[in-house]
Amino acid sequence: MSDVEEKLTLEVLKKLQQRLLHAERRIGVYEIQLSAFRQHHVEVLQDLRTIYQLLGRHHDRLGGFDASHRKATLVPEDPH
Numbered sequence: 001m002s003d004v005e006e007k008l009t010l011e012v013l014k015k016l017q018q019r020l021l022h023a024e025r026r027i028g029v030y031e032i033q034l035s036a037f038r039q040h041h042v043e044v045l046q047d048l049r050t051i052y053q054l055l056g057r058h059h060d061r062l063g064g065f066d067a068s069h070r071k072a073t074l075v076p077e078d079p080h
Contacts, residue, residue: 001009
């Protein structure tokens with residue numbers, strides 16, 4: 001290989017190495033962002049589960065109240 005060819009090959013390899021390092025840095029940033037997104041997703045799912053549990057408890061409590069309330073309104077008291 002001539003000296004010129006070696007220099008050109010080295011320049012091409014240096015450019016490729018720079019591009020590869022840049023791509024690796026960007027991939028690292030995307031991995032961090034994806035990890036944060038996953039964590040947020042898990043937290044949202046946990047919040048939704050908690051909300052549904054609370055709604056279920058309130059529904060159970062109000063279910064008894066609602067049934068007795070309906071019974072009271074369906075059978076009016078005798079005004080006499």
